[in-house]
Amino acid sequence: MILSNPLILNCPGCGAPHTCINMLSGNTFGGIFWSDGFYLAPMLPDIPRFTKCYKCGLIFNQHNCPKTESESEETDRYPEVSALEKEDLITALGQNVHEGNKDDEIYLRIRLWWAMNKRPFHADETGKLTVDAKYRENAHALSFLLDDSNVEHLLIKAELSRNLGEFKECLNLLSKITDARSEDRIGQVKAAALKGHNAVIRFR
Ligand SMILES: [Zn+2]
Known part of the structure:
Protein backbone atom coordinates (compact mmCIF):
# COMPACT_ATOMS: atom_id res chain seq x y z
CA MET A 1 0.00 0.00 0.00
CA ASP A 46 -12.31 0.67 2.41
CA ILE A 47 -12.15 4.46 2.40
CA PRO A 48 -15.71 5.70 2.99
CA ARG A 49 -17.24 7.67 0.12
CA PHE A 50 -19.96 9.01 2.42
CA THR A 51 -19.28 10.07 5.96
CA LYS A 52 -21.04 11.86 8.81
CA CYS A 53 -19.60 15.11 10.15
CA TYR A 54 -18.47 14.59 13.74
CA LYS A 55 -19.51 18.15 14.56
CA CYS A 56 -22.85 18.94 12.88
CA GLY A 57 -23.98 15.44 11.90
CA LEU A 58 -24.34 16.24 8.18
CA ILE A 59 -23.91 13.19 5.94
CA PHE A 60 -21.84 14.15 2.92
CA ASN A 61 -20.00 12.72 -0.07
CA GLN A 62 -16.30 13.22 0.47
CA HIS A 63 -15.80 13.48 -3.31
CA TYR A 78 -8.56 16.11 13.40
CA PRO A 79 -10.91 13.12 13.53
CA GLU A 80 -10.73 10.69 10.65
CA VAL A 81 -13.70 10.25 8.30
CA SER A 82 -15.71 7.26 9.47
CA ALA A 83 -17.90 4.82 7.59
CA LEU A 84 -21.66 5.23 8.02
CA GLU A 85 -23.42 2.93 10.47
CA LYS A 86 -26.59 1.09 9.45
CA GLU A 87 -28.99 3.76 10.78
CA ASP A 88 -26.99 6.52 9.06
CA LEU A 89 -27.13 4.62 5.77
CA ILE A 90 -30.92 4.42 6.06
CA THR A 91 -31.03 8.15 6.85
CA ALA A 92 -28.69 8.95 3.93
CA LEU A 93 -30.91 7.08 1.46
CA GLY A 94 -34.02 8.72 2.93
CA GLN A 95 -32.45 12.17 2.54
CA ASN A 96 -31.31 11.40 -1.02
CA VAL A 97 -27.74 12.47 -0.15
CA HIS A 98 -26.72 10.72 -3.39
CA GLU A 99 -28.77 13.38 -5.23
CA GLY A 100 -30.14 10.89 -7.71
CA ASN A 101 -26.68 9.66 -8.73
CA LYS A 102 -27.12 5.97 -9.56
CA ASP A 103 -23.57 4.86 -8.70
CA ASP A 104 -23.77 6.60 -5.35
CA GLU A 105 -27.14 5.02 -4.59
CA ILE A 106 -25.69 1.60 -5.48
CA TYR A 107 -22.76 2.36 -3.16
CA LEU A 108 -25.07 3.27 -0.25
CA ARG A 109 -27.41 0.32 -0.81
CA ILE A 110 -24.48 -2.12 -0.97
CA ARG A 111 -23.16 -0.72 2.33
CA LEU A 112 -26.63 -1.05 3.88
CA TRP A 113 -26.86 -4.64 2.61
CA TRP A 114 -23.43 -5.38 4.11
CA ALA A 115 -24.50 -3.80 7.41
CA MET A 116 -27.59 -6.06 7.51
CA ASN A 117 -25.67 -9.26 6.72
CA LYS A 118 -24.11 -11.43 9.38
CA ARG A 119 -20.77 -12.76 8.27
CA PRO A 120 -19.30 -16.04 9.41
CA PHE A 121 -15.64 -16.04 10.30
CA HIS A 122 -15.02 -19.55 9.04
CA ALA A 123 -15.30 -20.62 5.44
CA ASP A 124 -17.28 -23.77 6.25
CA GLU A 125 -19.88 -22.03 8.40
CA THR A 126 -23.39 -21.75 7.07
CA GLY A 127 -26.26 -20.07 8.74
CA LYS A 128 -29.80 -19.00 8.10
CA LEU A 129 -30.37 -15.39 7.26
CA THR A 130 -33.67 -13.99 8.47
CA VAL A 131 -35.02 -11.61 5.85
CA ASP A 132 -37.23 -8.84 7.17
CA ALA A 133 -39.15 -6.16 5.28
CA LYS A 134 -36.31 -3.61 5.44
CA TYR A 135 -33.80 -6.15 4.15
CA ARG A 136 -36.10 -7.16 1.31
CA GLU A 137 -36.85 -3.56 0.35
CA ASN A 138 -33.17 -2.64 0.12
CA ALA A 139 -32.28 -5.84 -1.74
CA HIS A 140 -34.99 -5.23 -4.34
CA ALA A 141 -34.08 -1.56 -4.76
CA LEU A 142 -30.40 -2.47 -5.16
CA SER A 143 -31.11 -5.27 -7.60
CA PHE A 144 -33.23 -2.89 -9.69
CA LEU A 145 -30.28 -0.48 -10.04
CA LEU A 146 -27.85 -3.13 -11.29
CA ASP A 147 -26.94 -3.80 -14.88
CA ASP A 148 -27.07 -7.36 -16.25
CA SER A 149 -24.32 -6.67 -18.78
CA ASN A 150 -21.83 -6.02 -15.95
CA VAL A 151 -20.26 -9.19 -14.47
CA GLU A 152 -19.76 -7.62 -11.03
CA HIS A 153 -23.38 -6.52 -10.97
CA LEU A 154 -24.60 -9.97 -12.01
CA LEU A 155 -22.64 -11.53 -9.14
CA ILE A 156 -24.25 -9.10 -6.70
CA LYS A 157 -27.72 -9.80 -8.12
CA ALA A 158 -27.17 -13.54 -7.85
CA GLU A 159 -26.10 -13.19 -4.22
CA LEU A 160 -29.05 -10.91 -3.43
CA SER A 161 -31.41 -13.53 -4.92
CA ARG A 162 -29.79 -16.24 -2.81
CA ASN A 163 -30.02 -14.10 0.33
CA LEU A 164 -33.74 -13.61 -0.36
CA GLY A 165 -34.14 -17.38 -0.73
CA GLU A 166 -34.78 -17.18 -4.48
CA PHE A 167 -32.38 -20.02 -5.26
CA LYS A 168 -33.64 -20.73 -8.79
CA GLU A 169 -33.13 -17.10 -9.78
CA CYS A 170 -29.68 -17.13 -8.18
CA LEU A 171 -28.64 -20.16 -10.25
CA ASN A 172 -30.16 -18.62 -13.38
CA LEU A 173 -28.14 -15.41 -12.90
CA LEU A 174 -24.94 -17.32 -12.16
CA SER A 175 -25.37 -19.32 -15.37
CA LYS A 176 -25.17 -16.05 -17.33
CA ILE A 177 -21.66 -15.28 -16.06
CA THR A 178 -18.78 -16.44 -18.21
CA ASP A 179 -15.85 -14.93 -16.40
CA ALA A 180 -12.96 -17.31 -15.73
CA ARG A 181 -11.65 -15.19 -12.86
CA SER A 182 -14.94 -15.56 -10.97
CA GLU A 183 -15.34 -19.32 -11.56
CA ASP A 184 -14.19 -20.43 -8.12
CA ARG A 185 -16.44 -17.96 -6.29
CA ILE A 186 -19.39 -18.72 -8.56
CA GLY A 187 -18.93 -22.39 -7.69
CA GLN A 188 -19.09 -21.65 -3.95
CA VAL A 189 -22.22 -19.48 -4.26
CA LYS A 190 -23.84 -22.09 -6.49
CA ALA A 191 -23.09 -24.87 -3.99
CA ALA A 192 -24.72 -22.82 -1.21
CA ALA A 193 -27.79 -22.13 -3.39
CA LEU A 194 -28.15 -25.82 -4.26
CA LYS A 195 -28.14 -26.67 -0.55
CA GLY A 196 -30.80 -24.04 0.11
CA HIS A 197 -28.49 -21.89 2.24
CA ASN A 198 -29.34 -18.19 2.06
CA ALA A 199 -26.80 -16.62 4.45
CA VAL A 200 -23.58 -14.93 3.36
CA ILE A 201 -20.60 -17.29 3.18
CA ARG A 202 -16.93 -16.61 3.61
CA PHE A 203 -15.02 -17.62 0.49
CA ARG A 204 -12.33 -20.26 0.80
ZN1 LIG B 1 -20.38 19.65 9.74
Whole structure:
Protein backbone atom coordinates (compact mmCIF):
# COMPACT_ATOMS: atom_id res chain seq x y z
CA MET A 1 0.00 0.00 0.00
CA ILE A 2 1.42 3.39 -0.96
CA LEU A 3 0.18 6.40 0.98
CA SER A 4 0.66 10.10 0.40
CA ASN A 5 0.10 12.88 2.94
CA PRO A 6 -3.37 12.61 4.51
CA LEU A 7 -6.19 14.67 3.04
CA ILE A 8 -8.07 17.30 4.98
CA LEU A 9 -11.75 17.42 4.13
CA ASN A 10 -14.02 20.20 5.28
CA CYS A 11 -17.63 19.44 6.04
CA PRO A 12 -19.76 21.26 3.42
CA GLY A 13 -22.20 22.20 6.20
CA CYS A 14 -20.07 23.61 9.00
CA GLY A 15 -16.51 23.50 7.66
CA ALA A 16 -15.23 21.18 10.40
CA PRO A 17 -11.97 19.54 9.28
CA HIS A 18 -11.68 15.77 8.98
CA THR A 19 -8.73 13.72 7.82
CA CYS A 20 -8.75 10.89 5.34
CA ILE A 21 -5.95 8.57 4.33
CA ASN A 22 -4.62 9.30 0.86
CA MET A 23 -4.01 5.95 -0.76
CA LEU A 24 -2.11 6.02 -4.03
CA SER A 25 -2.19 2.26 -4.49
CA GLY A 26 -3.21 -0.84 -2.58
CA ASN A 27 -3.85 -4.53 -3.07
CA THR A 28 -6.00 -7.30 -1.63
CA PHE A 29 -3.09 -9.52 -0.62
CA GLY A 30 -3.89 -11.36 2.61
CA GLY A 31 -7.54 -10.34 2.41
CA ILE A 32 -10.65 -12.20 3.56
CA PHE A 33 -13.67 -12.15 1.24
CA TRP A 34 -17.36 -12.85 1.68
CA SER A 35 -20.01 -13.72 -0.90
CA ASP A 36 -21.73 -10.33 -0.66
CA GLY A 37 -18.53 -8.59 -1.77
CA PHE A 38 -17.50 -7.38 1.68
CA TYR A 39 -13.82 -7.89 2.39
CA LEU A 40 -11.13 -7.16 4.93
CA ALA A 41 -7.75 -6.52 3.39
CA PRO A 42 -4.90 -4.94 5.38
CA MET A 43 -3.40 -3.34 2.27
CA LEU A 44 -6.69 -2.04 0.88
CA PRO A 45 -8.76 -0.19 3.47
CA ASP A 46 -12.31 0.67 2.41
CA ILE A 47 -12.15 4.46 2.40
CA PRO A 48 -15.71 5.70 2.99
CA ARG A 49 -17.24 7.67 0.12
CA PHE A 50 -19.96 9.01 2.42
CA THR A 51 -19.28 10.07 5.96
CA LYS A 52 -21.04 11.86 8.81
CA CYS A 53 -19.60 15.11 10.15
CA TYR A 54 -18.47 14.59 13.74
CA LYS A 55 -19.51 18.15 14.56
CA CYS A 56 -22.85 18.94 12.88
CA GLY A 57 -23.98 15.44 11.90
CA LEU A 58 -24.34 16.24 8.18
CA ILE A 59 -23.91 13.19 5.94
CA PHE A 60 -21.84 14.15 2.92
CA ASN A 61 -20.00 12.72 -0.07
CA GLN A 62 -16.30 13.22 0.47
CA HIS A 63 -15.80 13.48 -3.31
CA ASN A 64 -17.91 16.65 -3.34
CA CYS A 65 -16.39 18.68 -0.53
CA PRO A 66 -13.41 21.02 -0.16
CA LYS A 67 -10.30 18.88 0.09
CA THR A 68 -6.61 19.68 0.48
CA GLU A 69 -3.53 17.59 0.97
CA SER A 70 -2.03 18.07 4.40
CA GLU A 71 1.52 19.33 4.48
CA SER A 72 2.13 19.16 8.19
CA GLU A 73 1.39 17.19 11.32
CA GLU A 74 -1.69 19.34 11.95
CA THR A 75 -3.94 16.58 10.68
CA ASP A 76 -3.18 14.49 13.76
CA ARG A 77 -5.56 16.76 15.63
CA TYR A 78 -8.56 16.11 13.40
CA PRO A 79 -10.91 13.12 13.53
CA GLU A 80 -10.73 10.69 10.65
CA VAL A 81 -13.70 10.25 8.30
CA SER A 82 -15.71 7.26 9.47
CA ALA A 83 -17.90 4.82 7.59
CA LEU A 84 -21.66 5.23 8.02
CA GLU A 85 -23.42 2.93 10.47
CA LYS A 86 -26.59 1.09 9.45
CA GLU A 87 -28.99 3.76 10.78
CA ASP A 88 -26.99 6.52 9.06
CA LEU A 89 -27.13 4.62 5.77
CA ILE A 90 -30.92 4.42 6.06
CA THR A 91 -31.03 8.15 6.85
CA ALA A 92 -28.69 8.95 3.93
CA LEU A 93 -30.91 7.08 1.46
CA GLY A 94 -34.02 8.72 2.93
CA GLN A 95 -32.45 12.17 2.54
CA ASN A 96 -31.31 11.40 -1.02
CA VAL A 97 -27.74 12.47 -0.15
CA HIS A 98 -26.72 10.72 -3.39
CA GLU A 99 -28.77 13.38 -5.23
CA GLY A 100 -30.14 10.89 -7.71
CA ASN A 101 -26.68 9.66 -8.73
CA LYS A 102 -27.12 5.97 -9.56
CA ASP A 103 -23.57 4.86 -8.70
CA ASP A 104 -23.77 6.60 -5.35
CA GLU A 105 -27.14 5.02 -4.59
CA ILE A 106 -25.69 1.60 -5.48
CA TYR A 107 -22.76 2.36 -3.16
CA LEU A 108 -25.07 3.27 -0.25
CA ARG A 109 -27.41 0.32 -0.81
CA ILE A 110 -24.48 -2.12 -0.97
CA ARG A 111 -23.16 -0.72 2.33
CA LEU A 112 -26.63 -1.05 3.88
CA TRP A 113 -26.86 -4.64 2.61
CA TRP A 114 -23.43 -5.38 4.11
CA ALA A 115 -24.50 -3.80 7.41
CA MET A 116 -27.59 -6.06 7.51
CA ASN A 117 -25.67 -9.26 6.72
CA LYS A 118 -24.11 -11.43 9.38
CA ARG A 119 -20.77 -12.76 8.27
CA PRO A 120 -19.30 -16.04 9.41
CA PHE A 121 -15.64 -16.04 10.30
CA HIS A 122 -15.02 -19.55 9.04
CA ALA A 123 -15.30 -20.62 5.44
CA ASP A 124 -17.28 -23.77 6.25
CA GLU A 125 -19.88 -22.03 8.40
CA THR A 126 -23.39 -21.75 7.07
CA GLY A 127 -26.26 -20.07 8.74
CA LYS A 128 -29.80 -19.00 8.10
CA LEU A 129 -30.37 -15.39 7.26
CA THR A 130 -33.67 -13.99 8.47
CA VAL A 131 -35.02 -11.61 5.85
CA ASP A 132 -37.23 -8.84 7.17
CA ALA A 133 -39.15 -6.16 5.28
CA LYS A 134 -36.31 -3.61 5.44
CA TYR A 135 -33.80 -6.15 4.15
CA ARG A 136 -36.10 -7.16 1.31
CA GLU A 137 -36.85 -3.56 0.35
CA ASN A 138 -33.17 -2.64 0.12
CA ALA A 139 -32.28 -5.84 -1.74
CA HIS A 140 -34.99 -5.23 -4.34
CA ALA A 141 -34.08 -1.56 -4.76
CA LEU A 142 -30.40 -2.47 -5.16
CA SER A 143 -31.11 -5.27 -7.60
CA PHE A 144 -33.23 -2.89 -9.69
CA LEU A 145 -30.28 -0.48 -10.04
CA LEU A 146 -27.85 -3.13 -11.29
CA ASP A 147 -26.94 -3.80 -14.88
CA ASP A 148 -27.07 -7.36 -16.25
CA SER A 149 -24.32 -6.67 -18.78
CA ASN A 150 -21.83 -6.02 -15.95
CA VAL A 151 -20.26 -9.19 -14.47
CA GLU A 152 -19.76 -7.62 -11.03
CA HIS A 153 -23.38 -6.52 -10.97
CA LEU A 154 -24.60 -9.97 -12.01
CA LEU A 155 -22.64 -11.53 -9.14
CA ILE A 156 -24.25 -9.10 -6.70
CA LYS A 157 -27.72 -9.80 -8.12
CA ALA A 158 -27.17 -13.54 -7.85
CA GLU A 159 -26.10 -13.19 -4.22
CA LEU A 160 -29.05 -10.91 -3.43
CA SER A 161 -31.41 -13.53 -4.92
CA ARG A 162 -29.79 -16.24 -2.81
CA ASN A 163 -30.02 -14.10 0.33
CA LEU A 164 -33.74 -13.61 -0.36
CA GLY A 165 -34.14 -17.38 -0.73
CA GLU A 166 -34.78 -17.18 -4.48
CA PHE A 167 -32.38 -20.02 -5.26
CA LYS A 168 -33.64 -20.73 -8.79
CA GLU A 169 -33.13 -17.10 -9.78
CA CYS A 170 -29.68 -17.13 -8.18
CA LEU A 171 -28.64 -20.16 -10.25
CA ASN A 172 -30.16 -18.62 -13.38
CA LEU A 173 -28.14 -15.41 -12.90
CA LEU A 174 -24.94 -17.32 -12.16
CA SER A 175 -25.37 -19.32 -15.37
CA LYS A 176 -25.17 -16.05 -17.33
CA ILE A 177 -21.66 -15.28 -16.06
CA THR A 178 -18.78 -16.44 -18.21
CA ASP A 179 -15.85 -14.93 -16.40
CA ALA A 180 -12.96 -17.31 -15.73
CA ARG A 181 -11.65 -15.19 -12.86
CA SER A 182 -14.94 -15.56 -10.97
CA GLU A 183 -15.34 -19.32 -11.56
CA ASP A 184 -14.19 -20.43 -8.12
CA ARG A 185 -16.44 -17.96 -6.29
CA ILE A 186 -19.39 -18.72 -8.56
CA GLY A 187 -18.93 -22.39 -7.69
CA GLN A 188 -19.09 -21.65 -3.95
CA VAL A 189 -22.22 -19.48 -4.26
CA LYS A 190 -23.84 -22.09 -6.49
CA ALA A 191 -23.09 -24.87 -3.99
CA ALA A 192 -24.72 -22.82 -1.21
CA ALA A 193 -27.79 -22.13 -3.39
CA LEU A 194 -28.15 -25.82 -4.26
CA LYS A 195 -28.14 -26.67 -0.55
CA GLY A 196 -30.80 -24.04 0.11
CA HIS A 197 -28.49 -21.89 2.24
CA ASN A 198 -29.34 -18.19 2.06
CA ALA A 199 -26.80 -16.62 4.45
CA VAL A 200 -23.58 -14.93 3.36
CA ILE A 201 -20.60 -17.29 3.18
CA ARG A 202 -16.93 -16.61 3.61
CA PHE A 203 -15.02 -17.62 0.49
CA ARG A 204 -12.33 -20.26 0.80
ZN1 LIG B 1 -20.38 19.65 9.74
